[in-house]
Amino acid sequence: MDKIEKALLKQIADLETIPVGAYNIRENGEGIAKNTTANIDIVTKKNKSGIDIIVKANTKNESVHIPVILTNGGFRDLVYNDFYIGENADVVIIAGCGIHNSTCETAEHDGIHSFHIEKGARVRYIEKHYGEGAGVGDRILNPETKINLCENAIMEMESVQIKGVTSTIRKTEANMEKGSRLIISERIMTTENQIAKTIFDVNLNGKDSSVHVASRSVAEDNSVQEFISNVKGNAKCFGHVECDAIIMGNAKVISDPKIEANNIEASLIHEAAIGKIAGEQLIKLMTLGLTEKEAEKQIINGFLK
Amino acid sequence: MVKYTISLFSRYNKYIKKYIESSLSRKEGRMLELKEICFSRDNKKILKNINLNIDDNKMIVITGPNGSGKSTLAKIIMGIEKPDSGKIIFNQKDITNFSITERAKIGIGFAFQQPVKFKGLTVKDLIEISSGNSIKVCDACEILSDVGLCAQEYLNREVNGELSGGELKRIEIAMLAAKQSRLTIFDEPEAGIDLWSFNNLISVFENMHDNLKGSIMIISHQERILNIADDIILISDGVVQKHGKKEEILPYLFSKDNLCYKNKCIQSS
Ligand SMILES: Nc1ncnc2c1ncn2[C@@H]1O[C@H](COP(=O)(O)OP(=O)(O)O)[C@@H](O)[C@H]1O
Numbered sequence: 001m002d003k004i005e006k007a008l009l010k011q012i013a014d015l016e017t018i019p020v021g022a023y024n025i026r027e028n029g030e031g032i033a034k035n036t037t038a039n040i041d042i043v044t045k046k047n048k049s050g051i052d053i054i055v056k057a058n059t060k061n062e063s064v065h066i067p068v069i070l071t072n073g074g075f076r077d078l079v080y081n082d083f084y085i086g087e088n089a090d091v092v093i094i095a096g097c098g099i100h101n102s103t104c105e106t107a108e109h110d111g112i113h114s115f116h117i118e119k120g121a122r123v124r125y126i127e128k129h130y131g132e133g134a135g136v137g138d139r140i141l142n143p144e145t146k147i148n149l150c151e152n153a154i155m156e157m158e159s160v161q162i163k164g165v166t167s168t169i170r171k172t173e174a175n176m177e178k179g180s181r182l183i184i185s186e187r188i189m190t191t192e193n194q195i196a197k198t199i200f201d202v203n204l205n206g207k208d209s210s211v212h213v214a215s216r217s218v219a220e221d222n223s224v225q226e227f228i229s230n231v232k233g234n235a236k237c238f239g240h241v242e243c244d245a246i247i248m249g250n251a252k253v254i255s256d257p258k259i260e261a262n263n264i265e266a267s268l269i270h271e272a273a274i275g276k277i278a279g280e281q282l283i284k285l286m287t288l289g290l291t292e293k294e295a296e297k298q299i300i301n302g303f304l305k
Numbered sequence: 306m307v308k309y310t311i312s313l314f315s316r317y318n319k320y321i322k323k324y325i326e327s328s329l330s331r332k333e334g335r336m337l338e339l340k341e342i343c344f345s346r347d348n349k350k351i352l353k354n355i356n357l358n359i360d361d362n363k364m365i366v367i368t369g370p371n372g373s374g375k376s377t378l379a380k381i382i383m384g385i386e387k388p389d390s391g392k393i394i395f396n397q398k399d400i401t402n403f404s405i406t407e408r409a410k411i412g413i414g415f416a417f418q419q420p421v422k423f424k425g426l427t428v429k430d431l432i433e434i435s436s437g438n439s440i441k442v443c444d445a446c447e448i449l450s451d452v453g454l455c456a457q458e459y460l461n462r463e464v465n466g467e468l469s470g471g472e473l474k475r476i477e478i479a480m481l482a483a484k485q486s487r488l489t490i491f492d493e494p495e496a497g498i499d500l501w502s503f504n505n506l507i508s509v510f511e512n513m514h515d516n517l518k519g520s521i522m523i524i525s526h527q528e529r530i531l532n533i534a535d536d537i538i539l540i541s542d543g544v545v546q547k548h549g550k551k552e553e554i555l556p557y558l559f560s561k562d563n564l565c566y567k568n569k570c571i572q573s574s
């Protein structure tokens with residue numbers, strides 16, 4: 001691996017060396033390294049691009065790393081990853097995509113991830129997106145995540161788009177059975193002329209299912225962000241969506257939340273806020289010796305942490 | 306030879322003069338001078354020609370009725386508000402046109418009456434920023450326990466709306482203790498922390514006063530805080546009504562015919 005590849009892996013998966021446990025590293029459309037364990041199998045798909053990740057029932061304290069890196073411009077990578085998480089398993093999955101595009105052509109990665117999480121299983125899914133490179137070519141990432149949570153299953157999803165992604169449309173859809181829980185935390189930062197669109201579709205179908213979506217974003221320069229969520233309560237359930245955006249420069253932020261209760265026992269809350277950095281926050285940090293720029297940076301870093 | 310002696314003498318003389326000057330000013334220890342400060346907003350005169358001299362190594366308490374202009378005066382010293390006219394001199398330097406950041410860097414600190422909340426920044430972050438990123442974790446913990454907060458519990462808490470008013474006030478005080486300014490202004494630090502034993506708050510100020518080379522200025526209505534002052538300044542209706550030693554001012558504040566006392570701007574605890 002060269003320097004660029006190593007740096008990308010560090011950014012998106014916090015990897016300095018080959019990870020422990022199961023992993024599959026994909027570069028420019030091809031798997032370049034793979035490891036399975038006694039409990040976790042990774043099978044390359046035959047009919048289309050992608051892998052099946054199969055976690056045996058009752059697997060505990062194991063992790064799967066599946067980072068994707070793109071270092072060639074003019075390349076569109078479309079990949080289907082299916083995760084099968086057995087009953088009562090408890091695993092961490094670290095995905096993410098880093099693009100280094102030094103060309104003037106578009107580099108694009110569209111990942112379609114499906115999660116089948118069996119009864120009582122628990123998954124922590126971390127997905128980081130990052131773009132860099134001196135070229136004028138676009139860096140496009142369009143992740144799609146489909147989540148099926150069986151009885152009492154839990155999924156925690158952390159989705160972070162750090163920097164440098166020209167355009168992204170991220171769709172997340174969840175279907176939730178009895179007693180299942182979904183906790184999503186999203187962090188997005190856009191600059192220049194970047195565009196980021198997030199769509200959450202959550203169906204709370206089972207009794208006592210619950211979802212919590214927390215989205216925090218910062219839009220700088222001329223970037224545009226759109227947040228769309230639709231949470232349907234079809235049973236006695238609980239849903240809470242909060243999205244909070246800081247807007248700067250000439251950026252534009254659209255927040256379009258929707259909650260739909262189809263059952264008298266459904267309890268759904270939506271909170272949305274868009275605003276510039278509060279003046280009093282800047283002033284407070286300036287009284288501690290920071291310049292206005294430094295104060296701004298501290299506030300944003302903290303907000304997106 | 307004569308020439309040489311004269312030049313040596315004049316150099317020596319200059320040195321002596323400088324020495325005398327500096328020892329005079331040290332004796333006097335003038336830290337802050339406010340000269341003819343005026344501040345109006347919405348056709349209302351909020352501060353009317355304020356003249357104040359604050360000495361080094363002093364514990365000063367500013368008191369006065371609500372709305373008399375105490376917080377405005379503190380904001381003007383910190384640079385948060387700009388006076389319409391007048392001058393601010395800090396350690397012999399005219400800082401009237403200094404920005405907030407510049408004033409913070411030359412040694413002015415200000416604990417807000419209403420602490421600011423930050424989504425995402427933790428108590429540890431803010432204490433680190435306050436100290437100029439020079440503080441050790443164990444020192445930060447000690448500061449927190451001084452203000453009555455268990456460090457383990459609070460160090461990594463976000464300074465957001467989930468904290469109570471009293472907790473925010475204590476964190477605000479901890480930040481200023483970490484900053485170590487030559488002049489630290491506390492705006493009604495006792496508000497909202499009635500549950501916390503008052504003695505702790507007072508000993509925080511006394512410790513700061515002992516360990517810091519500088520002055521502390523506390524805006525307060527509390528009799529027990531007035532009691533730890535060296536000097537007391539009474540502000541009412543935008544003017545300095547009284548400024549002097551605690552021993553002179555306290556009896557005046559509590560005299561029966563004093564308006565301020567009747568309006569209950571002093572609270573005994
Ligand atoms: N920026 C401002 N614009 C308008 N009125 C102000 C402004 N700042 C302060 N005031 C008014 O000035 C008066 C003094 O306020 P303040 O300094 O907060 O008093 P204190 O701290 O003594 O209670 C109040 O009547 C307040 O409403």
Ligand SMILES: [Mg+2]
Pocket residue numbers: 375376377418492
């Ligand atoms: Mg006030």
